[in-house]
Structures are given as structure tokens and as C-alpha cells.
Amino acid sequence: MPAPTPEVAPRFGFVVHPLTPFQRRLLGVRSGDARLMRGEPSDRPPGRVISELAVERAVGTPVRGMLAAIPSLPETLLKEQAAGVGDVLDAVRLCNGAGARVVGLGAVTAVIGGQGKAVAEAAPCAVTTGNALTAWAAVETWARFDALRGRDAPVGLYGWPGAVAGGILRLLVDRGATVRVVSAAPPTPLIRTLDRLTREGPGRAELVEHERLVFERGQVLIAASSTGGRIALSSLPSGAVVIDVAAPVDVDFDVPFREDVLILDGEMVRLPGRLRGTEPWQTLYGWVTGQGERIFACFAEPMLIAGSGRLDLAACGRDLPIERLRAMAALAAVEGFSVDALCARGRPIRGARLLAFAERRVR
Amino acid sequence: MTTEDVVEKVKAAFVEALGVDEEDVTLESKIFDDLGAESLDLLEIVFLLERAFDIKIPRGGVKEASQAGVDPTQYEADGKLTALALEKLRELMPEVDPAEIKPGLGSNDIPRLFRVQTFVNIVTRLLAEKGVAVE
Numbered sequence: 001m002p003a004p005t006p007e008v009a010p011r012f013g014f015v016v017h018p019l020t021p022f023q024r025r026l027l028g029v030r031s032g033d034a035r036l037m038r039g040e041p042s043d044r045p046p047g048r049v050i051s052e053l054a055v056e057r058a059v060g061t062p063v064r065g066m067l068a069a070i071p072s073l074p075e076t077l078l079k080e081q082a083a084g085v086g087d088v089l090d091a092v093r094l095c096n097g098a099g100a101r102v103v104g105l106g107a108v109t110a111v112i113g114g115q116g117k118a119v120a121e122a123a124p125c126a127v128t129t130g131n132a133l134t135a136w137a138a139v140e141t142w143a144r145f146d147a148l149r150g151r152d153a154p155v156g157l158y159g160w161p162g163a164v165a166g167g168i169l170r171l172l173v174d175r176g177a178t179v180r181v182v183s184a185a186p187p188t189p190l191i192r193t194l195d196r197l198t199r200e201g202p203g204r205a206e207l208v209e210h211e212r213l214v215f216e217r218g219q220v221l222i223a224a225s226s227t228g229g230r231i232a233l234s235s236l237p238s239g240a241v242v243i244d245v246a247a248p249v250d251v252d253f254d255v256p257f258r259e260d261v262l263i264l265d266g267e268m269v270r271l272p273g274r275l276r277g278t279e280p281w282q283t284l285y286g287w288v289t290g291q292g293e294r295i296f297a298c299f300a301e302p303m304l305i306a307g308s309g310r311l312d313l314a315a316c317g318r319d320l321p322i323e324r325l326r327a328m329a330a331l332a333a334v335e336g337f338s339v340d341a342l343c344a345r346g347r348p349i350r351g352a353r354l355l356a357f358a359e360r361r362v363r
Numbered sequence: 364m365t366t367e368d369v370v371e372k373v374k375a376a377f378v379e380a381l382g383v384d385e386e387d388v389t390l391e392s393k394i395f396d397d398l399g400a401e402s403l404d405l406l407e408i409v410f411l412l413e414r415a416f417d418i419k420i421p422r423g424g425v426k427e428a429s430q431a432g433v434d435p436t437q438y439e440a441d442g443k444l445t446a447l448a449l450e451k452l453r454e455l456m457p458e459v460d461p462a463e464i465k466p467g468l469g470s471n472d473i474p475r476l477f478r479v480q481t482f483v484n485i486v487t488r489l490l491a492e493k494g495v496a497v498e
């Protein structure tokens with residue numbers, strides 16, 4: 001059961017970083033760092049607050065927090081992990097010093113140091129990668145689409161052993177679904193995991209050699225690889241439905257659009273109320289936080305944790321136990337976080353188009 | 364430091380990063396096909412080994428080492444490693460059955476060849492470079 005909501009919710013933080021040298025210079029402008037502005041290494045501490053945030057809640061006072069950034073680029077973080085962990089830790093401490101009790105890790109900061117574990121071990125507050133709420137958002141998206149079809153069909157899953165794919169697998173089996181995990185050469189740990197999940201039930205987990213076998217039977221594929229870019233849009237068979245959870249996305253748009261294929265966003269969450277910031281951070285960081293009414297689940301997770309006071313649900317690393325996933329799902333319902341519409345690239349999809357795919361009229 | 368110490372720490376890194384059972388991790392285990400690792404796990408394994416041994420493991424080090432002294436145009440053609448590159452790779456990775464390092468392999472496929480032993484070898488070499496003998 002969720003803990004009683006505190007009168008004043010703990011604050012949250014979320015750490016991001018620039019994706020390109022240009023964004024890095026803009027971060028220098030935003031944080032008044034002349035060296036960074038000129039494209040030189042900064043001589044200031046890496047963490048800096050970009051925007052104060054506040055999100056209205058379904059009940060209770062708004063949750064307040066902050067978006068913090070470090071100036072490191074992705075390739076630097078991946079190449080120099082130890083230094084990257086230090087930079088992220090500096091930003092986490094900055095957030096904590098400003099009152100954050102839980103800090104979410106965005107983009108590559110959630111990848112390095114054992115998917116956030118090294119930061120969490122040394123941090124003065126709870127740290128979370130957002131994988132649990134992302135897994136929940138993907139499953140909710142699938143459930144909405146499945147409801148349109150009016151039948152419980154098996155669902156394909158691509159991306160094991162990634163943390164999000166693992167969480168999706170556990171949640172789906174826990175809901176009684178039959179999950180067909182795509183693996184051409186399943187390693188022993190995967191076979192063992194599927195056997196265990198099927199024994200525990202109530203759903204089933206089985207193997208399928210290729211995603212083509214998922215589509216042939218008119219089943220939905222949830223794509224949740226950790227690295228993205230695994231499926232070419234042009235290669236999908238007509239009538240295919242993919243819920244893309246990966247960040248970067250798994251479906252590579254090697255062709256601009258296909259009318260006969262449906263690609264659904266699988267990681268977006270609608271907040272219970274308006275999200276306001278003191279600075280227009282979306283211009284620079286929309287790609288890691290989401291835009292408008294819906295934001296990425298990884299960004300929403302620290303808000304949910306802070307609002308509910310359930311700091312114990314913060315998690316880093318690959319493993320997401322089912323108890324934590326269930327608790328996160330229950331919290332999302334209580335706090336009014338939802339997957340309120342099926343979207344593609346951030347925009348809701350017309351009902352007629354959805355129905356055409358749900359009823360398998362697109363072939 | 365003994366070879367056993369290195370092997371033990373390397374295996375421990377795999378157990379921690381992948382959440383696999385200790386008995387699953389042998390020196391011959393292929394890290395993707397047998398242990399079920401993904402590319403992000405490689406990052407974690409590298410991070411854990413760097414911390415455990417106080418070394419710096421360069422990203423793409425095996426590929427770079429196999430490229431050393433080879434004209435880039437002679438290394439890969441149409442996305443596939445040349446015979447010369449394959450030969451260099453066989454020398455660099457004696458732990459891998461030479462038959463597996465065969466024509467048709469691309470440089471992106473190199474990590475799929477990695478065994479646990481590959482990391483033992485990398486760590487041993489890097490320790491030697493910083494003057495730590497492994498016996």
C-alpha cells in the first residue's frame with residue numbers, strides 16, 4: 001500500500017546532459033559559464049540547475065523539484081565512466097542540497113556506472129533511473145490497444161535482457177498475458193527466466209525466434225532494447241503494430257512514414273496536472289524529458305516518488321523485482337499518472353486508424 | 364597478484380553485472396550468447412573491472428588493437444573485415460576458436476566473440492602495462 005501522502009511532498013531532481021556540442025554551448029549561456037559558451041572545458045563544478053519545476057497533483061500540494069544538467073556529452077560519459085559518475089553525483093548532491101530527496105537520472109546518466117548503481121551507492125538521497133515507470137507505461141499502452149481488439153492475444157517482446165524489457169516481461173506475466181520473447185539464440189539465463197516466470201504465472205513466457213513470427217499472427221510487438229535502432233520501418237510487414245519503448249527509439253525511420261504500419265509511443269505518461277518550469281527547458285531538453293502534456297516516464301518517475309513519499313521505490317541497475325513494479329503501478333493509479341491516449345511521435349492517433357489496426361483490417 | 368586473483372575478480376564482475384549464477388560463468392563463456400549480456404552490460408562490466416583493478420579499459424580496445432599498423436582501407440571492405448584484419452584478430456584473441464573468426468565478420472560483430480577469458484587477458488595486459496605482475 002502506498003504510504004500516506006505527506007502534507008508537503010519531498011522535492012525531486014532530474015539530471016540531464018547536452019546531446020551535442022551546440023547544446024553544450026547553450027548550457028554555458030544558460031548557466032553563465034563563459035568557458036562552456038566558448039566550447040572549452042568548464043572550470044566550474046559540473047552540476048547546475050536549469051529550471052525549477054512544479055507539477056500539480058491529483059490530490060495535495062504540488063510536487064516541486066528541479067531539472068539539473070551536467071555539461072558532459074554522451075560520448076564523454078560513455079568513455080570516461082568514472083569521471084561521468086563523479087559529475088552525475090555532483091548534480092545529485094546539488095539537487096539534494098536544494099531539498100531534493102529523490103533524483104532521477106536522464107539519458108546516458110542512467111546508463112553509466114552500472115545503470116546508476118554507482119551514483120546511488122554514493123548519493124546522499126534516493127536515486128532512480130525511471131525504468132519501473134517506463135515498463136508500466138509500456139504495459140499500459142499495450143493494454144489500451146489490446147482492449148480495442150477485445151481479445152487477449154499473446155504479445156511479442158524485443159529487448160531482453162534490458163532493464164525495461166525485463167520489467168515489461170515481469171509485469172505482463174503478472175497480469176496473465178502470454179509473452180513471446182524474441183531471441184534467435186536464447187542464452188541459458190533467458191531460458192531459465194522464462195521457465196521461472198511461467199511457473200510463477202499467472203501468465204506465460206515463451207520464446208520466439210524472430211519478430212516476424214509475432215507479426216505473422218497479428219500480434220503486437222513491444223520493442224524495448226537498451227540501445228535502440230534495431231528495427232527498420234521499411235522492413236516491417238504490412239499491418240504490423242509496434243509499441244516502441246526504447247530511447248533512442250527501436251524503430252528506425254529509414255522511410256518517412258508508412259500508412260500500413262502502426263508505431264505507438266510506449267514510454268509517455270500524462271501527468272495528473274500541469275507541469276510548470278521557471279525556464280523553458282523543453283527547447284533544449286525536450287528530447288530527454290518529453291514535451292507538452294505528456295512526458296517521458298523516466299522523467300515522471302521521480303515526481304511520482306516524491307509526491308507519494310515512497311522514496312523506497314527508487315531503483316537503479318538492471319533488476320526490477322515484481323513487488324517494486326506492482327507498487328509503482330499502484331502508486332501511478334493513486335497519484336493520477338496515466339497513459340491517456342495512444343500516440344505516435346507524441347501526437348494522439350485518430351480512432352479510425354487505431355481501430356483499423358486493432359481489427360486487423362490493415363494487411 | 365596471481366592469475367587466480369584476476370580470474371576471480373573478473374568472474375565476480377560478470378556475476379554482479381549480469382545477475383547470473385557463479386557456476387554459469389566460465390572462462391569459455393561467450394558473454395552475449397551464453398551469459399545473455401547486452402551492450403549496456405559491457406559498459407557495467409568495464410566499469411566494475413576498472414574499479415576493481417584501478418585500470419582504464421579503452422572502449423573498442425580490441426578493435427583498435429586489431430587495426431594497429433593496418434591501413435584503414437585494408438581493414439574493412441563493404442562492412443566486412445578483410446583477410447588481414449581477420450588474421451590480426453585471431454592473433455589478438457587466442458581464446459577464440461580461429462574458425463569463428465571467419466570471412467563475413469564485420470567490426471561491429473567483434474564483441475560477439477568476447478569470452479570471459481577475453482577480459483582476463485585485457486586486465487592482465489593492462490596490469491602489466493602499469494607494472495603489476497600477474498603470475
